[in-house]
Amino acid sequence: MEYKFDDLEIGAKPVIHYFEEISAIPHGSGNTKGISDYLAGFAKEHGLRHIQDRAGNVIIFKNASKGAEKSATLILQGHMDMVCEKEADVSIDMDKEPISLQLDADGDTLRAQGTTLGADNGIGIAIMLAVLDNDELVHPPLECIATVDEETGMLGCAELDCSTLSGRKLLNLDSEDEGVFVAGCAGGTTLTSFLPADTKTREGTPLTITVTGLKGGHSGEMINEGRASANQVLGRLLSALRRAYPCRLISVNGGTKDNAITREAVAKILFKPGRTHAEIEEWLTCFDKTLKDEYQFTDPGISVNYMWEEDHVCDVIRKGEARKIAAFLCTFPYGVQEYSPVSKNLPQTSLNLGILKTLGHEISATFLIRSSIDSQKDMETDRVRALTKALGGLSKVESTYPAWEFRKDSAFRDKITEIYKKQTGKDAKIDIIHGGVECGLICGKIPGLDAVSAGPDIYDIHTPAEHISLKSIDRFYTFVLELLKEIAK
Numbered sequence: 001m002e003y004k005f006d007d008l009e010i011g012a013k014p015v016i017h018y019f020e021e022i023s024a025i026p027h028g029s030g031n032t033k034g035i036s037d038y039l040a041g042f043a044k045e046h047g048l049r050h051i052q053d054r055a056g057n058v059i060i061f062k063n064a065s066k067g068a069e070k071s072a073t074l075i076l077q078g079h080m081d082m083v084c085e086k087e088a089d090v091s092i093d094m095d096k097e098p099i100s101l102q103l104d105a106d107g108d109t110l111r112a113q114g115t116t117l118g119a120d121n122g123i124g125i126a127i128m129l130a131v132l133d134n135d136e137l138v139h140p141p142l143e144c145i146a147t148v149d150e151e152t153g154m155l156g157c158a159e160l161d162c163s164t165l166s167g168r169k170l171l172n173l174d175s176e177d178e179g180v181f182v183a184g185c186a187g188g189t190t191l192t193s194f195l196p197a198d199t200k201t202r203e204g205t206p207l208t209i210t211v212t213g214l215k216g217g218h219s220g221e222m223i224n225e226g227r228a229s230a231n232q233v234l235g236r237l238l239s240a241l242r243r244a245y246p247c248r249l250i251s252v253n254g255g256t257k258d259n260a261i262t263r264e265a266v267a268k269i270l271f272k273p274g275r276t277h278a279e280i281e282e283w284l285t286c287f288d289k290t291l292k293d294e295y296q297f298t299d300p301g302i303s304v305n306y307m308w309e310e311d312h313v314c315d316v317i318r319k320g321e322a323r324k325i326a327a328f329l330c331t332f333p334y335g336v337q338e339y340s341p342v343s344k345n346l347p348q349t350s351l352n353l354g355i356l357k358t359l360g361h362e363i364s365a366t367f368l369i370r371s372s373i374d375s376q377k378d379m380e381t382d383r384v385r386a387l388t389k390a391l392g393g394l395s396k397v398e399s400t401y402p403a404w405e406f407r408k409d410s411a412f413r414d415k416i417t418e419i420y421k422k423q424t425g426k427d428a429k430i431d432i433i434h435g436g437v438e439c440g441l442i443c444g445k446i447p448g449l450d451a452v453s454a455g456p457d458i459y460d461i462h463t464p465a466e467h468i469s470l471k472s473i474d475r476f477y478t479f480v481l482e483l484l485k486e487i488a489k
Contacts, residue, residue: 028082059164060143069141071141085464116461138485185372185435206271209269226298231365248322254355354368405440
């Protein structure tokens with residue numbers, strides 16, 4: 001393949017080289033066979049022992065550099081899947097087509113053209129490959145883990161067999177703030193609610209209403225920023241519209257990922273033939289203005305768009321069931337429910353309805369429930385279950401993963417902060433985050449594991465605005481190489 005960025009004058013050029021290769025392989029969650037096979041092929045090509053398990057996880061082993069054979073083994077870890085989001089006017093099929101990378105005029109900002117970039121966590125994987133490919137580095141024995149389907153409930157990590165691993169220090173490469181070293185995170189549960197949506201035929205004038213223009217973002221890292229959820233706004237709109245005008249619900253759909261704040265949601269509604277359009281359009285215009293006023297600081301691009309169709313016969317959801325669906329969308333819990341009592345502005349418990357679908361004769365709503373307190377995670381899970389049951393529906397837990405508890409004493413963390421201070425002259429920040437990383441699961445599989453998560457600056461993850469700083473990649477890669485050298489002593 002042709003490489004756009006091989007002429008970059010940065011020390012991390014090998015990282016960008018491998019990131020380009022990764023970007024050429026579709027690797028959204030649930031579509032990771034191609035990238036898994038690529039990593040296994042890389043190991044074979046470089047003569048490195050590897051394991052590719054049934055789930056598609058890949059572990060690559062590399063012996064220590066000469067003279068470092070007796071040093072402690074280090075585990076490097078990241079996930080190979082990405083969140084596939086795109087702008088509405090972008091026609092790319094992200095299951096089949098490569099990501100198109102572009103460098104901004106500033107020479108530093110790398111992004112994709114109208115889609116998520118996949119730096120979360122493609123950069124982490126690229127760093128591991130750059131390290132494994134370089135036989136000139138000083139490093140301890142390495143065990144490099146690439147997991148599948150992290151973004152959909154850490155499914156790959158749940159299947160990971162750690163019995164072959166000897167390392168007791170782990171550097172997870174799935175963080176997005178340079179100089180911030182993560183030492184704990186919330187656990188999560190993915191829950192899907194199903195509400196009945198039996199239909200009958202009615203003639204009338206269909207109206208499609210779209211709530212769009214929201215910022216979206218990571219449902220863990222950005223849930224405390226007050227950003228609107230398109231699914232929640234749509235529920236609010238439907239409830240108010242049904243009170244104002246007789247109408248029938250045809251369908252509701254919004255979002256594609258449970259771990260992304262929903263940027264767009266769509267409802268299709270049927271009005272009786274002959275209903276004057278102007279009155280309803282005026283109502284929608286007023287509602288649009290209300291939203292713009294409310295979200296002028298967090299979601300200034302929010303907009304309510306609509307489009308009429310010609311009169312025809314449609315399948316509409318029965319009145320009683322439509323009423324319950326509207327009630328569910330108007331009342332489901334969203335956003336931060338509890339803040340940490342020990343860390344200012346850190347969410348302790350939150351919910352996000354990331355995927356809303358009309359599927360045949362039912363509506364499905366998929367939530368990601370996060371909490372650093374397992375009992376509160378269970379409480380919010382039961383809360384959604386109770387609401388669903390009261391409205392005649394059923395709920396199903398799709399996956400769950402534990403919180404990663406903060407370790408008071410950590411020799412590995414101390415070493416990392418020491419190296420960072422020496423390298424940059426700045427004090428490292430130790431943080432506990434609301435987003436999820438796989439350290440909690442791996443620590444549960446390897447007793448005594450000392451883990452830290454880190455990474456370069458990545459912005460607007462889980463949105464088409466995702467971008468990364470090349471300078472930050474360069475600095476972080478330099479840090480990783482220095483860490484390898486220190487552990488090898």
